[in-house]
Amino acid sequence: MSKLKRNERIGAIVKILCDSPNKVFTLNYFTNMFNSAKSTISEDLVIVKKIMEELSLGKVVTIAGAAGGAKFVPMMGKEDKINLIEQICNDIKKPERIMPGNYLYMADILYNPAYTKGIGDIFAEKFSDDHNYIDYVLTVETKGIPIAMMTARGLNVPLVIVRHENKVTEGSKISINYISGSTGNLSTMYISKNAIKKDSNVLIVDDFMKAGGTAKGMMQLVKELDCRVAGVCVLLETVTPSKKLVDAYLSLIKYEDIDDQGEIIVHPNYENL
Amino acid sequence: MSKLKRNERIGAIVKILCDSPNKVFTLNYFTNMFNSAKSTISEDLVIVKKIMEELSLGKVVTIAGAAGGAKFVPMMGKEDKINLIEQICNDIKKPERIMPGNYLYMADILYNPAYTKGIGDIFAEKFSDDHNYIDYVLTVETKGIPIAMMTARGLNVPLVIVRHENKVTEGSKISINYISGSTGNLSTMYISKNAIKKDSNVLIVDDFMKAGGTAKGMMQLVKELDCRVAGVCVLLETVTPSKKLVDAYLSLIKYEDIDDQGEIIVHPNYENL
Known part of the structure; x- marks a missing residue:
């Protein structure tokens, strides 16, 4: 390959860093790739930053020292x-989402790649600082998986999925019983014993919180x-009940209710944006 | 914002295009953002390409004409x-994956962001040409969801998830019964009636195929x-049975067996790489 110009190297560096958020690439990685001096790559990185x-x-963090390099942080x-969260709220407001029992059909929103990456990046950004190191992202099947996956990708850590059934293909498990805040039903959650190493920091991600029973169940699993x-x-969290089973959590959207005119009242939780 | 230099514009264009694969950005989008002439942005795009x-x-496709612009294709x-698929195969070969009944523990691989993006990009690349336009990616819960989400992201189309239970929160459904090739059990799959518009092209993505019963079930749902x-x-597909219930499919890894020495025999399916 012929030697690249500065603007070509910069294009390539941006692509490589952003493709693997929170992964450190050494200066050597780039000097080998571009056949350039360290000082040249360092200057490139200053421009990228x-x-x-x-x-x-986004943010590019440079790491000094022998093992130094750079990483991209969403x-x-x-x-x-x-803009993103307002767009999602407007999408939620479509009256055709209302189903019997006043449930809202949300699957298309939760599985829309135009939304999931942004949501994952917002969550990842909140937990990207070094004092708050995350080892795993944890979710429970099924609807929270895409945003949890995108959060795990933003943080560059493994995703772990809690199951509602005891699957033979996932080895021995720990299970807990919990009361779903939405339905009031008693349910069971299972996690593979080897999915998470002892003494890790776990970030719980889910699509929806009403009373917080499911999140509390996942917190218990983490402690187990x-x-x-x-x-x-x-x-998304529902405004009612205001007192959740979980003390500290972060939501991006607040869902109030469906009013007498059949309008869906939902708005961004600006304090977390 | 002060006017950016070429190398700065190029860094920004790469970030924006690669963040939203298969989404067309118009020249106007960039001329407004950078306060630059169309000819300047066109030259930038030639360099990025x-x-x-x-x-x-990756590949940058430029679209000519009034509504022209550019998009990134994985x-x-x-x-x-x-390299990626060989790395995954080496990871699969770890003997501690073997569980009672000779099942392999695969969840950590299927949920590892370092793998899922690459797998999604490989699938998206295969179906990114214009003669083969994809409207939706379809998978069935649970373990295939992360790679299906990454494929949907690569193609910039919605993901749809088939459920094993009839959830009230997902509206009216179409269901079919199918025989799982792995377990031989009769199961039911549900899809929301409104999840996919009539007359669409659907790409089915899953983690694993043994006999192909699950894939065949999803194909039936698509036809319904x-x-x-x-x-x-x-x-991943198993080598046995060699005759699947599905005629045409694409796999990246072939799983043979666990041999007498307890070694897991698995290798990349090079013809698809």
Whole structure:
């Protein structure tokens, strides 16, 4: 390959860093790839860092020292976050979502790649600082999986999925019984014993929180595995009940109700954006 | 914002295009963002296109005409694909994966963000050409969801998840009964009636195929919805039975068996890489 120009190297560096958020690439990785001096790559990285910050496209962290290098950390501008969550709220408001029993059909939103990556990036950004290191993202099947996967990708950590059934293909399990806040039913959750190493920091991600029974169940599983809950993130919480079974959690959308005119009252939770 | 230099614009364009694969961004989008002339942005895009192709980082397609612009299409170099799938095969070979009944524990592989994005990109690349337009990616809960989500992201189309239970929160459904090739059990699959528009092209993605009963069931659901199956992609297929219930499918890994020494025999399906 012929030697690349600065603007070509910069294009390539951006692609490589952003494809693997929170993964450290050494200077050597790039000097070998581009057959360039370390000082040249360092200058490239300064420019990459500047563009990302100036255009609110993310953050590039450079790591000094022999094993130094750079990594990309997802970070959206406040305005972009608000735009995304307002767009999702407007989508939720479509009256055809209302189903018998006043349930809202949400699957198309929760599985829409245009939304899931942004949601995952918002959650990942909140837990990307070094004082708050995350080892795993945990969710429960099924509807929270896409946003949990995108959060795990943003943080560059494994995703673990809690199951509602005891599947033989997943080895020995720990199970707990919990009361679903939405339905009031007693249910069981299972997690593979080997899915999470002892003494890890676990970030819980789910699509929806009403009373918080499911999140509380996942918190219990984390404790059973001798790990710590680093945080609980949900896309959408219901305003009622205001007192949840979980003390600290972060939601991006607040769902109030369907009013007498059949309008769906939902709005961004601006304080978390 | 001060006017950006070419290398800064290029860094930003790469980030924006690669963040939303298969989404067309107009020239106007970039001219407004950078306060630059169309001719300048066109030149930038030529450079971006060249870097992506030269370094096998993907493909940038430029669209001519008034509504013209550019989009990024995931595309990995053959060597990178082989490296990724060989790495996954080596990970599968770890003897501690073997569980009672000779099942392999695979969840950590299927939920590992370092693997899922690459797998999704490989599937998306295969179905990214214009003669083969995909409207939806379809999978069945649970273990295939992360790779199906990444495929949907690569193609910029909605993901639809078939359920094993008839959930009230997902509206009216179509269901079919099918015989799981792995267990021989009769099971039921449900899909929301409104999840997929009539007359669409649907790409089926799943983690695993033994006899193909599950994939065949999903194909039947697609037909029930008056849609077409554009393809079936699985990460891993078993060599036995060699005759599957599905005629045409694409797998990336072939799983043979566990041999007398307890070694897991698995290898990349090179013809698809």
